Structures are given as structure tokens and as C-alpha cells.
Amino acid sequence: MTVVELDPSGPSWSASSDVPRPITVRRGFGDRVFRGLAVAAGATTFVVMGLIGLFLAVESWEALQVAGAGFFTDSAWLPTDDPPVFGIAALLYWTVVIAVIALVLAVPVAIGTALFINEYSPRWLRGSLTGLVDLLAAVPSLVYGMWGFYFLQPRLIGLSSWMADHLAFVPVFEVRTDKFASSAFVAGVVVSLMVVPIVTSVVREVFSQAPQGEKEAALALGGSRWGMIRTVVVPFGRGGIVGGSMLGLGRALGETIAVALIISPVFEISPRILEQGANSIAAHIALRFGEASGVALSALVAAGLALFVVTLVVNSLSTIIVARSRSGQGIEL
Amino acid sequence: MAVSESAIPVRDEVVPEQPSREPATLVASNVSAWFGDRKVLESVGLEMPARTVTALIGPSGCGKSTFIRILNRMHELVPGASLAGSVTLNGIDIYGDELPPTETRLRIGMVFQKPNPFPAMTIAENVLAGLKLSGIKVRDRDALVEECLTKAGLWNEVKDRLKASGGSLSGGQQQRLVIARALAVRPQVLLMDEPCSALDPTSTRRIEETISELQEEVTIVIVTHNMQQAARVSQQCAFFLAAENEPGRIVEAGPTEQIFEAPRDSRTADYVHGRFG
Numbered sequence: 001m002t003v004v005e006l007d008p009s010g011p012s013w014s015a016s017s018d019v020p021r022p023i024t025v026r027r028g029f030g031d032r033v034f035r036g037l038a039v040a041a042g043a044t045t046f047v048v049m050g051l052i053g054l055f056l057a058v059e060s061w062e063a064l065q066v067a068g069a070g071f072f073t074d075s076a077w078l079p080t081d082d083p084p085v086f087g088i089a090a091l092l093y094w095t096v097v098i099a100v101i102a103l104v105l106a107v108p109v110a111i112g113t114a115l116f117i118n119e120y121s122p123r124w125l126r127g128s129l130t131g132l133v134d135l136l137a138a139v140p141s142l143v144y145g146m147w148g149f150y151f152l153q154p155r156l157i158g159l160s161s162w163m164a165d166h167l168a169f170v171p172v173f174e175v176r177t178d179k180f181a182s183s184a185f186v187a188g189v190v191v192s193l194m195v196v197p198i199v200t201s202v203v204r205e206v207f208s209q210a211p212q213g214e215k216e217a218a219l220a221l222g223g224s225r226w227g228m229i230r231t232v233v234v235p236f237g238r239g240g241i242v243g244g245s246m247l248g249l250g251r252a253l254g255e256t257i258a259v260a261l262i263i264s265p266v267f268e269i270s271p272r273i274l275e276q277g278a279n280s281i282a283a284h285i286a287l288r289f290g291e292a293s294g295v296a297l298s299a300l301v302a303a304g305l306a307l308f309v310v311t312l313v314v315n316s317l318s319t320i321i322v323a324r325s326r327s328g329q330g331i332e333l
Numbered sequence: 334m335a336v337s338e339s340a341i342p343v344r345d346e347v348v349p350e351q352p353s354r355e356p357a358t359l360v361a362s363n364v365s366a367w368f369g370d371r372k373v374l375e376s377v378g379l380e381m382p383a384r385t386v387t388a389l390i391g392p393s394g395c396g397k398s399t400f401i402r403i404l405n406r407m408h409e410l411v412p413g414a415s416l417a418g419s420v421t422l423n424g425i426d427i428y429g430d431e432l433p434p435t436e437t438r439l440r441i442g443m444v445f446q447k448p449n450p451f452p453a454m455t456i457a458e459n460v461l462a463g464l465k466l467s468g469i470k471v472r473d474r475d476a477l478v479e480e481c482l483t484k485a486g487l488w489n490e491v492k493d494r495l496k497a498s499g500g501s502l503s504g505g506q507q508q509r510l511v512i513a514r515a516l517a518v519r520p521q522v523l524l525m526d527e528p529c530s531a532l533d534p535t536s537t538r539r540i541e542e543t544i545s546e547l548q549e550e551v552t553i554v555i556v557t558h559n560m561q562q563a564a565r566v567s568q569q570c571a572f573f574l575a576a577e578n579e580p581g582r583i584v585e586a587g588p589t590e591q592i593f594e595a596p597r598d599s600r601t602a603d604y605v606h607g608r609f610g
């Protein structure tokens with residue numbers, strides 16, 4: 001028997017050509033056109049994003065020159081004084097406070113709603129409930145703001161004063177006035193209503209991807225439905241909960257008109273969320289934009305730039321977190 | 334009735350120091366099943382005695398999975414699914430109000446075709462998952478983990494990495510982990526739906542050995558497509574068949590030797606000799 005010695009690099013490749021070879025792809029005409037259109041559409045998003053950032057940077061340059069580092073540390077907003085004093089410290093603070101209140105209320109409700117729709121509601125109701133939640137996300141924030149102002153606020157005051165009476169040992173629930181309207185708390189509640197649908201829809205989507213095999217395993221071990229949810233669905237959806245919450249945070253930080261309708265603006269930083277007076281970057285810009293010019297206008301644009309950067313960072317983080325989690329594979333935010 | 338004698342210890346007494354629950358006899362009578370309007374099983378009756386491995390064989394789609402899922406109330410979790418007939422565990426109707434479904438599934442464990450460990454848990458946590466789900470307290474967790482993994486034939490391979498994720502094991506190891514997890518709650522019956530069909534021959538062998546070792550302490554019902562496997566592990570065999578557009582029925586059931594060597598029905602003979610299916 002003859003043994004054939006095989007050249008390990010194959011018959012037609014000499015050892016010197018052991019480098020990755022270029023791969024050429026010949027595309028058809030239609031494919032090229034479509035590819036071009038898709039690339040252009042994708043690029044547009046980035047260009048627009050860049051242009052917005054650039055515009056904000058250019059227009060806010062004047063104010064940033066005037067205020068210097070004080071723009072981040074000052075709480076007052078007196079751009080027409082001589083010398084002008086203005087900074088986003090208090091605005092940013094209250095923006096975050098309102099957003100955090102909104103999330104603390106919205107996330108548990110959203111998780112509960114998502115679990116109810118996916119795991120407990122009868123099948124025939126599931127589609128309509130999902131649609132209803134999406135519909136809530138489409139209600140204009142002005143409507144939430146008006147409803148919050150006229151309907152909800154008078155009914156929340158009792159709760160606010162109860163919390164001030166009983167929970168005042170926690171500094172955030174302390175009050176130094178008897179005015180409970182137009183507070184960060186009321187604004188936070190109204191914003192939470194707007195955030196619930198967004199968070200719910202992300203969380204529900206993620207929960208619904210929980211592997212059937214693991215769910216059945218938990219039930220077959222004698223687990224109750226709630227046990228199954230705790231063991232399989234929630235751990236699986238953890239990334240989605242975090243990502244969805246951050247997406248909601250992005251929305252809450254940028255919420256404008258509803259907050260503007262409810263708060264009565266203050267420019268000092270205080271931990272007391274129940275008493276009258278709060279603020280937010282977006283609401284502040286909306287309230288002052290009409291009458292501003294010169295440095296004052298530039299200062300508002302600079303505040304807008306700060307908000308733009310913060311929400312961009314929050315949204316990017318949320319996308320990264322969702323995409324990295326096991327449940328996020330294949331889910332688009 | 335013999336119900337009270339065979340009463341099972343209440344949950345808090347279920348600790349590893351105690352002898353495991355007695356294996357029980359499972360009897361299905363007159364079981365029919367539907368998915369929506371489609372009837373997939375008709376009048377199936379089968380006794381699955383304690384200390385016996387019962388193999389369910391038959392071509393795809395004849396209702397073996399449906400039947401085995403009826404035995405621990407998993408069938409009703411499928412939307413639109415319904416059933417008729419009764420299943421008793423040592424005389425207790427599992428579809429009656431004596432046993433809640435969670436208790437039934439605790440006593441009648443199940444291993445699925447696709448290994449399904451909980452990937453967010455460690456190997457040890459996976460073994461204990463069923464106890465945690467049912468709120469059963471354990472005095473000596475480590476001993477229980479070792480005991481169950483040993484019974485499932487996995488202990489030697491994982492004893493040095495009990496804290497690794499359950500998802501980090503190979504398919505065959507995952508399936509044995511799942512068996513260990515099912516054993517940790519001390520079931521009286523263990524149902525296995527094609528537990529080896531996604532596994533390599535070595536893992537399959539290992540699981541077959543495990544089944545033989547477990548036989549004395551837990552009643553085993555196994556669905557398999559592998560005739561040799563049925564012959565190797567089971568003492569009793571039931572052959573399911575569904576004619577075209579008809580629900581599945583048991584054609585023949587009896588001692589495994591008889592089914593393989595002297596079947597009464599010609600369809601059984603054809604099937605076990607590989608002439609169809």
C-alpha cells in the first residue's frame with residue numbers, strides 16, 4: 001500500500017501565502033442602490049445628532065464664557081443682572097429629584113403591570129392590555145400635565161401632608177411650610193405616570209422572552225406561578241428592568257410641559273420634596289425661552305446642552321445594559 | 334382506602350436525614366386529551382407500579398409527551414388544553430381537590446427532553462432550587478447537594494466547582510444536574526420525557542445507569558425513541574400509536590420482554606423491529 005503524503009497547506013497554496021486573503025463580493029445593481037439608501041438613512045441620524053450637539057455648543061458658547069465654572073455650581077438664574085449670575089446647579093438637582101421620584105414610583109408599577117399582562121391575565125385580554133399600555137405612552141404630556149394639575153394635585157395634598165406628619169424623621173419628607181402644592185413630589189407623581197408605559201413595554205418585552213423550558217422546569221418542581229416568576233422570569237429580565245428604567249429616566253429627565261405646569265420654580269437646593277417649590281432644566285427653558293435674548297438666551301441654550309448630554313449618556317447606558325444582558329439579545333430599544 | 338397509610342410527611346418534616354418518601358403507584362384511567370378541539374389522546378389506561386421503570390414508546394406525535402405531562406398536571410398549563418379521565422397517586426386523585434397542583438408536581442417530578450438548569454444559579458443552588466421554590470427547609474444543604482448529585486451520577490465531575498453556573502456544564506451534565514434537582518425534593522415518581530435524545534452516547538449510558546440505581550426509591554416513567562434503551566432500562570412498556578387524523582391510543586402494554594419478544598399486536602412487532610416510525 002502506498003502512503004500519500006499530503007501537503008498540509010493544500011495543493012495550490014504555497015507556505016508564503018498563509019495570510020488572510022481578501023474576499024471580493026460582487027453586488028448586483030439593485031443591491032447597491034438599496035445599500036446606498038440604507039447607509040444614507042443611517043448616517044442621517046448621526047449627522048442630525050451631531051448637528052444638534054454642535055448647534056447647542058456654538059449657541060451656548062457666549063453664556064459659558066460669561067459664567068465659567070459657575071455655570072455648574074451656581075444655583076441662581078439672573079443672566080440680566082450686572083454682573084450676570086446664573087448656573088444649573090439647582091435646576092439639575094431638581095431635575096434629577098423629580099426623575100428619581102418618578103422612577104421610584106413607576107418601576108415597581110411597570111414590573112407588576114408587565115408581569116400581570118404576561119403571566120396572569122387571560123389570553124384574550126393580553127393583546128388589548130398591551131395595546132392600552134402603548135396607547136398610554138402616546139398620550140401627549142400636556143394632557144398628563146393638565147390632568148395632574150387640575151385633578152391629581154388637589155387629591156395628593158392629603159397624602160403629602162400625611163407623609164409630612166408621620167415620616168418627617170426622614171429629611172426628604174420634612175416640610176417648613178404648609179403649602180404642599182406645586183412640589184417636586186407632585187411633579188414626580190405626574191411624570192411617573194408618563195414613564196410607566198415606556199418602562200412597562202420594555203420590561204414586558206424582555207419578560208416575554210424568558211425561556212419556556214426554564215419556566216416549565218420551575219413549575220414542574222412544584223413551584224407556584226409566583227415562585228416561577230421569581231426564579232426564572234425576573235432574573236432573566238434583570239437587564240431589561242435596568243435598561244427599561246434608564247430609558248424611563250431619560251424620558252423623565254427631559255419631561256417639560258407637565259413639570260412646567262405643576263411646579264412653582266425655585267432656585268435653591270433643598271432636600272424637602274413635599275413642600276411647594278421645585279424646578280427642572282426642561283421646564284425652566286420652556287418658561288423662560290419666550291422672553292430671553294442675548295446672554296440670557298445663550299444661557300438657556302447652555303442649560304439645554306447640559307440636558308442633552310445627560311440624557312444622551314443615560315440612554316446610551318440603558319441600551320448597552322439591555323444589549324449585554326442575556327435577556328437583551330435580540331431586543332431593540 | 335389505603336390513602337392514610339401512604340400519607341406523605343408534611344413539608345417541614347422533609348429533611349435529608351429522614352428516609353425518602355415511599356415510591357408510589359401511579360394509575361391513569363380513561364385518559365383523553367385535547368388541544369383546543371383536536372383530540373390527541375383517547376381512553377388511555379395504564380398502571381405504573383412502584384419500584385418499576387415504565388417505558389412509553391411509539392412514533393412521534395402519538396401523544397406520549399401529552400400523556401406524561403398529564404401525569405403531573407403540566408398539560409393544563411398549555412393554553413387551550415383539556416383532558417378527561419383520572420390519574421391517581423397511591424389512590425389519591427391528583428386532579429381532585431385533595432392535592433393542590435403544586436403539591437402534585439412536588440411529588441411527581443419531571444425531566445424534560447431539553448436540559449433546563451437555571452443559568453443564573455450555581456450548580457449547588459440548582460440542586461436546591463425545588464426546595465427553595467416550595468419553601469422547604471433543609472438542615473444540611475451540603476449533604477443533600479452531594480447526595481443528589483451522587484445519585485444523578487454527576488458528583489465526581491462537579492464536586493470541585495459547585496459554585497460554577499449551572500449553564501457552564503455540557504448538555505449531558507446539565508441533564509444529570511436537572512435529574513439531581515428533581516431528586517432533591519424527594520419525589521415519589523419521576524417522569525422523564527426523552528431525557529437522552531439530545532445527548533451523546535456516553536451521557537446516555539450514564540443516565541441509564543442512574544435510572545437503574547434510582548428504581549428502588551422512585552417510580553420512573555420514561556418516554557424514549559430508542560428501542561434498545563427501553564429494553565435496557567424498563568421492566569414494563571406501553572406502545573402508543575395514533576392512526577392518521579386520529580387520537581393516540583395505547584396499542585399494547587405489558588412486561589418489556591413480552592413487548593419486545595412476543596408482542597400480541599402486529600403493529601407493536603413492526604414498531605419494535607424498526608419497520609416503521
Ligand SMILES: Nc1ncnc2c1ncn2[C@@H]1O[C@H](COP(=O)(O)OP(=O)(O)O)[C@@H](O)[C@H]1O
Pocket residue numbers: 368373391392393394395396397398399400411
Ligand atoms: N402545545 C400544543 N398545541 C397543539 N397541539 C399540540 C401541542 N403539543 C402537542 N400537540 C399535538 O398533539 C399530538 C401529540 O403530541 P405529543 O404528545 O407531543 O407527541 P409525542 O410526544 O408522542 O411525539 C401531536 O399531534 C401534536 O401535534
Ligand SMILES: [Mg+2]
Pocket residue numbers: 397398399526
Ligand atoms: Mg414528545
